[in-house]
Amino acid sequence: MSEGAYQRLWESSHVTLQELLDQEQPLLEPVPDRERQSFQYRLTSLYLQYLGLLRRFNTVYDQMVQPQKRRLLRRLLDGVAGRVLELKDELVRADLCENPCLDRVLQDLKLTPADLEVPIPKYFLLEQSTAVRERRLVLAEILSRLEPESSQKSFTGMHRTEAIILVQKAERARQGRLRATFMREIRRDEEQDRRIREDGWHKFSQCQAAITIQKVWKGYLQRKRTQQDRRTEMEFIGMLPSPNQVEHLSIISQACLWEDVRRLRQVEKEEEFRAAMVKAHDSLAETEGPDMKEKMKEQIRQWFIECHDLTGRFPDYPDASSGGSYSIFADKTPEQVRMELEMQVQENKKKEQEKRKEKGKDEKKKKKKGKEEKSKKGEVDAVLQVLPSKCIPMISAGHEEYLSTWKNRCESIHPSQNYDSETLREEKRKEVELEIRIQVDELMRQELRNLRLVVDKEEERPLRAPKKTPGKKTGKKKEKDLTPNRSVESLYEELVISGLLRKSESVALKDYVGDFLYLGSALSLAKKLPMPSLFDIRQNVALYAVLRLGSPDIHAMAPLIRSILLVGPSGMGKKMLVKAVCTETGANLFDLSPGNLLGKYPGRNGAQMMVHIVFKVARLLQPSVIWIGNAEKNFCKRIPKEDREMDPKRIKKDLTKALRLLTPGDRVMLIGTTSQPQLADIRGLCRVYERILFMPRPDxxxxxxxxxxxxxxxxxxxxxxxxxxxxxxxxxxxxxxxxxxxxxxxxxxxxxxxxxxxxxxxxxxxxxxxxxxPVYREEEESLKDWYFKTPLGKKSMKHRMDQLEAEEAKLAKEKKKRK
CATH class of the missing domain: 1.10.8 (Helicase, Ruva Protein; domain 3)
Structure with missing residues (x-):
């Protein structure tokens, strides 16, 4: 694709984005529970459209060369990815299921199952390729030191006589096979000659012989044509592979080469743009900086004088945390500042009067208010509503920047990929103004102190600390660092030596093959519970793990998910999915499986130290995946005799505490795998693992x-x-x-x-x-029964039972009316 093609794709994507932003506001309105299906339909259609938009933004960002457009595209790409994750979370809450049925909405929107694939942004690996390569080299170096020097294996030699006998046996067997084949052909020829002699020769005339030959030849040609036509038809409808696969692969490889060339151009243009940024900043600071400084000082002095004339005293200077003088003059005239000061005085008087009135209120009114609030809460619980989005403001700001800066530009069919100097100077002018404002604020604060001493003869006013509301704890308790004097490199090496940090195999997520569930809606209408397909499992892993771990911005905006549990029979590919997450995000793989902890960090303090080191290194070298195989053993009701030596429950408490300390932005995820969750305490298991993905047998x-x-x-x-x-x-x-x-x-x-x-x-x-x-039906049914005891499974079953009861009540009413 050319530069113009990517430009047109960007423009069409913003048209779609505008339509989606218009649909966002109606979703915030509460919907009664009886309209759950229509609410789910609207959410699903919005989710699918955002998914398509994410795919287009990913393509454009990967191949767009212009550096300023790429910065805007990056913000939009992260924002749309975060919105996709938010909508997925809303779909789960509305449908009470991890894999909602999307086939009906796909059909209505005229989309294919391929449009459901979650696109993984390519910059996840491209931007951290250097760090991942260095980490792999360090890991390989440590592992090579651990491996003992391979001593040359001494092969026991064979005696000469034994070798000759072995060669003779092989040669005689070969000659015997050839002789048998030759004798079989001789006997077949002799049998044909014998039959001809017995039957006699059938004599044909010249015309009969010609007709017979023509029949055979024409029949052969027609059969060949029919086979060719049938094969062409099957290739056309996709039932047979195309014979031109070599040509197709050559075209794809050539396209990939051009994509790599464009990425090299991106690096060159980015370096040029960074050099231009430094140059523009320095030139603006030299030429326009002094004028900006004097203008700011004059404005602030005028503000001092006007406030003194109005109130009789000099004002308090805004703190740096609140924006300094920028918060005073942000798009405001002096007259507006005066009006604001007068309004503040009036509001303060009103607040004092209201406080006096509130103190004389009776307790009865408080009780009534409490009852009203409880009734309101009950109403809110009975309705469906989408939670406010963190990503929509970011997406809207990016869209407005596109409309104001890039939409109305007259660009040629092949737009230039060089940076725009005017836009760059405007951005840098704001940065220079902010830097100068910080300097001016320091000077004017000192000047304000001098004015108070000279004019009002008033000393510096002490700053009042904000009052702390009792009963509310601000922030979380910080984790005590048990290894303050050790470097990350030493901790990393210790984990590798102890086998807790492993080298992950390279597995792509697309290699986890499976097809879409085409009859999900039909099964739901027939009152049958649809089970997730392998396609659904792959999509959930991409949404819950890959997208969140791939980017710090997406992780900070998306709903926080710290842990996932993969539940299914052995052989379903649970470990493969863990490796695929590490491959797609470049994450470190930590192994805290009970079998891997045997004899490592013994004692109570040892388990605490081990979990602390693992989570510390995982946070400092994020993204990281902490894998626990046989996760049910950490929460066993009764430890079997064969597992008592490893003591699998010793990290249970420390693991729970460490998970709670993970915050948005910490790209660390715990992924557990189990094939026997029935052996575990379900409450403890569900308390640690926030998302439970059930993996049934493939359809x-x-x-x-x-x-x-x-x-x-x-x-x-x-x-x-x-x-x-x-x-x-x-x-x-x-x-x-x-x-x-x-x-x-x-x-x-x-x-x-x-x-x-x-x-x-x-x-x-x-x-x-x-x-x-095979996986017998009884084993799968026991896994299903366990899944429906989880919190989400209980809600789903309760909702289904409520639906059945409502339908039975309707049928009973209709029967009464007929009677």
């Missing part, structure tokens, strides 16, 4: 995609002989891990070499699947 659509993608990943292109649909039906109850094991065992190196002569068929996988134990 038919996901199994079809799994078989197809995993076979292709092994370098085998599926043919018509391989019935993938039959494999997807037969493998019901098997997890992605089972399917991968079956494919790896069947597609050996020897079988891969035979594919040209013997194509792959579905029956070859059945024997391997039969050797594996």
């Amino acid at each position: 038919y659509a996901s199994r079809y995609v799994l078989w197809k993608r995993m076979i292709e990943a092994r370098g085998v292109q599926p043919t018509q002989h391989l019935d993938i649909s039959a494999l997807a039906k037969v493998s019901d109850g098997y997890t992605p891990g089972h399917i991968l094991q079956a494919i790896q065992s069947v597609l050996s190196e020897r079988r891969f070499l035979q594919l040209s002569k013997r194509p792959l068929v579905a029956s070859e996988f059945l024997g391997q699947l039969a050797k594996l134990d």
Whole structure:
């Protein structure tokens, strides 16, 4: 795409953004609970449109070269990503489910399941690529020091006679196979000759022979044409892979090269822009700085005189925390300042009178007010309402900046990617003015003190400290640093040596393959509870973990989520998702699994020290992921005999305390994985893990995609002989891990070499699947029952029961009316 194409995409994105901002205000109005479905529909449509907008802003920001536009795009991209996360949180609260059904809204908006994919901004890894590379080098260096020097393995040699006998056996076997093949061909030829002699030769005339040859040849040609037409049709509708994949891959690789070239240009233009920023700042400070300073002093002196004339005394100078003199003259004339001072005097008098009246009020009125407030709270609980957004002001400010600065510019078809000097000077002029104002404020504060001493003969007024309201605690308790004298590097090395900080495998989130749940709304209408598909699980991990950990700005704006628990049978890819989060965000991987803590940091103080060091290093080297495998063992009701030695519950209290200290901006996330949550105390587990993602067995659509993608990943292109649909039906109850094991065992190196002569068929996988134990229905039902005991599961079940009772009541009323 050209510069003009990205410019047009940016412009169209702002048109969509304006439409979305117009839809935001009606959502803040409360909606009664009976209109829950329409409220969910509006939220879902807004969520999907913001998701599409996020995808477009991500594309434009990744390829736009102009540095000033990129700064604005970055703010908009982070704001829209934060709004997507807020809407996801609202959808969960409205639908009482982690995976709301979106198929009906997708159909109404004429979108495809591909539009549901959560785009992961590319700058997550590009901007911290240097830091991630250095961290990996340090980790590799520490691990290389830990590994013992590999001694050369001494292979036991074979005697010469044994080697000769082995070679002779192999050669005789080869000759035997060739001789058997040759004899088989001789016998087949002899059998054909014998049949011809017995049947006799059938004599054809010249015309009959020609007609027979024509029939055979024309039939062959027609069958070939039909097969070709059928293949073309199947390729057109996407049921067969295209033969021009080589050309397609070459086009994609060429496009990727151009994207890399544009990123190099971005770096060059950014360096030019930073140099221009310094130059513009220095020139403005030299040329316009003295005039700004004198003008500010004159304004502030005039304010001193006017206030003294009005009140008979000099005013208090605004504090630096409140903006200094800027808070006085921000878009105000002297007359407006006078009016404000008079209004303040009148308001102070009114407040004093109101306080006197309030003291004489009776206790009865207080009781009535309490009752009214309680009734109002009850009404609020019965309605649905979207919480105020932190991201909308940021998005609106960015949109207004685009409208005022960039929209009405007359740019050519190929807009220039150099920075705009006029816009740069305006921005820097504000910065220079702010710096000079700070200096002027210090000078004028001293001048005000001198005026009070000379004119009013008044000494400096002591500043009154703000009154603290009793009963309200400001801020949280700070964590006591148990390692104040140790550097981060030493703590990092200690964690690597003890095995608590691991090297994460490189796994992309898109490699977690699965298909969309197409019948979610239909199942809901049929009073059946739809289960999340692998596609839904991937989307939730991208929303809850990847987007939050990737950017500090998004993490600060989005609803705070400190921990996630992945619940599902073994083989569902829980560990793979943890590795994918680390890969997509460049996060460190800390392993606090009970099995990994055996013999490390013994004793009560040791467990406290271990959790403290892990969270300290995780915060200082964020983003970080703290993984706990077999998370149910930390909250076991009864510790089994085989687990008593490791004492898995010893970090329970310290882990809970450390999680509470995480604040918005701390890109640290705890991710637990478990396949047996029934063994744990559900209250303690749900208190630590804020989001619980249930991972059931894959459905038919996901199994079809799994078989197809995993076979292709092994370098085998599926043919018509391989019935993938039959494999997807037969493998019901098997997890992605089972399917991968079956494919790896069947597609050996020897079988891969035979594919040209013997194509792959579905029956070859059945024997391997039969050797594996599937996830039985009883096991999945027990996991479902446990999930519906969690806080969100309880709310969902209660809502469903209320709906069923309401429908039964309606049916009963209709029957009475008919009678």
